Amino acid sequence: MRKELTKSQERKKKSGLCIKKFCRGKACDRKGFKCHKCYRNDFKERDPASVAYSALKQNVKARNKPFNLTLDEFREFCRANDYLSKSGRMPDNLQVDRIRIDDPRGYHKDNIQALSQKLNGRKYHDYERFGQEAPEYFGEPESDLPF
Numbered sequence: 523m524r525k526e527l528t529k530s531q532e533r534k535k536k537s538g539l540c541i542k543k544f545c546r547g548k549a550c551d552r553k554g555f556k557c558h559k560c561y562r563n564d565f566k567e568r569d570p571a572s573v574a575y576s577a578l579k580q581n582v583k584a585r586n587k588p589f590n591l592t593l594d595e596f597r598e599f600c601r602a603n604d605y606l607s608k609s610g611r612m613p614d615n616l617q618v619d620r621i622r623i624d625d626p627r628g629y630h631k632d633n634i635q636a637l638s639q640k641l642n643g644r645k646y647h648d649y650e651r652f653g654q655e656a657p658e659y660f661g662e663p664e665s666d667l668p669f
């Protein structure tokens with residue numbers, strides 16, 4: 523289902539450049555004559571959950587934690603928590619948190635919750651300080667926290 527290329531896209535394609543407007547990246551034939559970056563961006567627009575899933579999985583694997591979450595389970599998690607529009611790097615943005623840090627299943631559909639970055643950071647801080655005795659965080663409003 524590839525769209526017809528415009529004349530300028532044809533020209534860029536011939537010279538091996540990414541067919542996206544204003545992009546001077548090197549094209550990859552298997553990526554519809556787009557560069558890696560543009561391909562990834564377009565893919566993200568089409569299926570943001572799948573891109574977020576890959577990023578999470580990569581990140582978890584890099585930290586050597588168990589990852590037992592399927593893409594469909596993650597999609598459900600995103601829907602239930604409005605995760606895709608609320609995730610990010612700011613303190614109030616949501617992150618995927620393992621409810622029990624010591625649960626051997628790690629990232630598993632029954633062991634994850636959406637927690638703000640702020641609370642998640644505090645949770646790990648406490649975990650390091652108190653170990654298993656750390657108070658647990660279940661995303662409750664801040665006023666209900668034990669301190």
Ligand SMILES: [Zn+2]
Nearest residue numbers: 540545557560
């Ligand atoms: Zn490009």
